[in-house]
Amino acid sequence: MSAPSSSVAPPAERILVGVAGCTGVVGQRFLSMLAEHPWFRLAAISASDKSAGKRYDEAAAWKLTTDLPADIAAMAVLPNTVESFLAAKCVVVFSALDTGVATQFELDLAAAGIKVFSNASSHRMDARVPILIPHANAEHIAILPAQQRAMGYEEKGGYIVTNANCSSTGLVVALRPLQDAFGIDSLFVTTLQAISGAGYPGVPSLDITDNTIPYISGEEDKMEMEPQKILGRVGKVEGEKEERFIPAGFKVSAQCNRVHVIDGHQECVSIKLKQKATLEQVQACLRDWQSEAQLLRLPSAPVHPIHLHTAANRPQPRLDRDRERGFVVTVGRVRECPLFDWKFTLCSHNTVLGAAGGSILNAELAYAKGYITQTKK
Ligand code: NAP
Numbered sequence: 187m188s189a190p191s192s193s194v195a196p197p198a199e200r201i202l203v204g205v206a207g208c209t210g211v212v213g214q215r216f217l218s219m220l221a222e223h224p225w226f227r228l229a230a231i232s233a234s235d236k237s238a239g240k241r242y243d244e245a246a247a248w249k250l251t252t253d254l255p256a257d258i259a260a261m262a263v264l265p266n267t268v269e270s271f272l273a274a275k276c277v278v279v280f281s282a283l284d285t286g287v288a289t290q291f292e293l294d295l296a297a298a299g300i301k302v303f304s305n306a307s308s309h310r311m312d313a314r315v316p317i318l319i320p321h322a323n324a325e326h327i328a329i330l331p332a333q334q335r336a337m338g339y340e341e342k343g344g345y346i347v348t349n350a351n352c353s354s355t356g357l358v359v360a361l362r363p364l365q366d367a368f369g370i371d372s373l374f375v376t377t378l379q380a381i382s383g384a385g386y387p388g389v390p391s392l393d394i395t396d397n398t399i400p401y402i403s404g405e406e407d408k409m410e411m412e413p414q415k416i417l418g419r420v421g422k423v424e425g426e427k428e429e430r431f432i433p434a435g436f437k438v439s440a441q442c443n444r445v446h447v448i449d450g451h452q453e454c455v456s457i458k459l460k461q462k463a464t465l466e467q468v469q470a471c472l473r474d475w476q477s478e479a480q481l482l483r484l485p486s487a488p489v490h491p492i493h494l495h496t497a498a499n500r501p502q503p504r505l506d507r508d509r510e511r512g513f514v515v516t517v518g519r520v521r522e523c524p525l526f527d528w529k530f531t532l533c534s535h536n537t538v539l540g541a542a543g544g545s546i547l548n549a550e551l552a553y554a555k556g557y558i559t560q561t562k563k
Contacts, residue, residue: 200226230274231263238263241261278302280546303348307408319416333345353405354416357455358413373437374438378443382537414435415434486513501518503533
């Protein structure tokens, strides 16, 4: 179920968008979700040199359980150049590129006046690039004019917005209402992350079948840093002209594991709050949380960002990842923790809310807030 029709006036004509890295796990999600988007129309897709020049259905090994739309199957995969997207008049480019390629390419797109919504980690920790998750920190979009001034993007109108690492996403959605109501002192999180989080072809089957792997390169650092930025504030520091993000300042300790699940990251969280709360207060604060995505009734927004499950054995990835089309974080097993104050388990869809869907929701928020207009500027 999605929110009732948006309170935002739709564009007179659908806004032209592109997808860079269209053949991968995240790229495929983008294409399936953009196929019938009410505000955006897919105009250009790119991938590496091995795919460029082919029809999409020849270049990509389609892995989604929904059919590849016929018009997308016949699209030409373009070379991954800024010119490919400029020639197609794309106002927005969604980036599902490997980090190594994304770093310079996203800067080049933004400098050329394109609004970039990225899944790569390349620019997440840049001082004026928001890690935006409308369910958790919609207000951070207001940094964009400062980014444009600092980066020289003002005249042409480009910018970069990122979404978080797919595990940070589920976590911060659950943390934001707790931060607002009680303050956060520190937390400990252990993840059980799906195989699709490693891209395609990803982890070899002989490594992951009948197994768990207690190491994902770079993941624990991201989970310990990104939530601080996402739940931090915008402010000035001495000696700098433009505002930047100031970290929230709570402590996070993360342990990340790869498990034998296709989609859906599960996380076990223990948290110490700044103020005392009762079980009923913690549960109500999670269950009742409404973000700006709900208030604006964005096209992809679920009715509730958090589904509070009361069954003793939920959430489970296979049963809970697709709730409200994969845009919800399911939280369950909220109970007292003998070491910290509270503990709970959460589950979120890593390639929907944690990747392509999250980026599309970001672009919907940007349009709703006037940061995307019909023409390129
Ligand atoms: P993936 O399945 O490996 O796909 C990577 C994409 O990048 C493919 O389309 C590939 O095209 C393209 N590419 C690779 N090298 C290129 C080059 N030199 N020039 C142009 N295109 C190139 O990876 P993924 O899982 O979709 O992840 C994409 C990005 O999203 C990564 O930065 C990842 O960290 C991030 N992310 C992933 C998830 C997730 O759950 N999977 C969640 C959040 C964020 P070819 O097919 O032509 O090689």
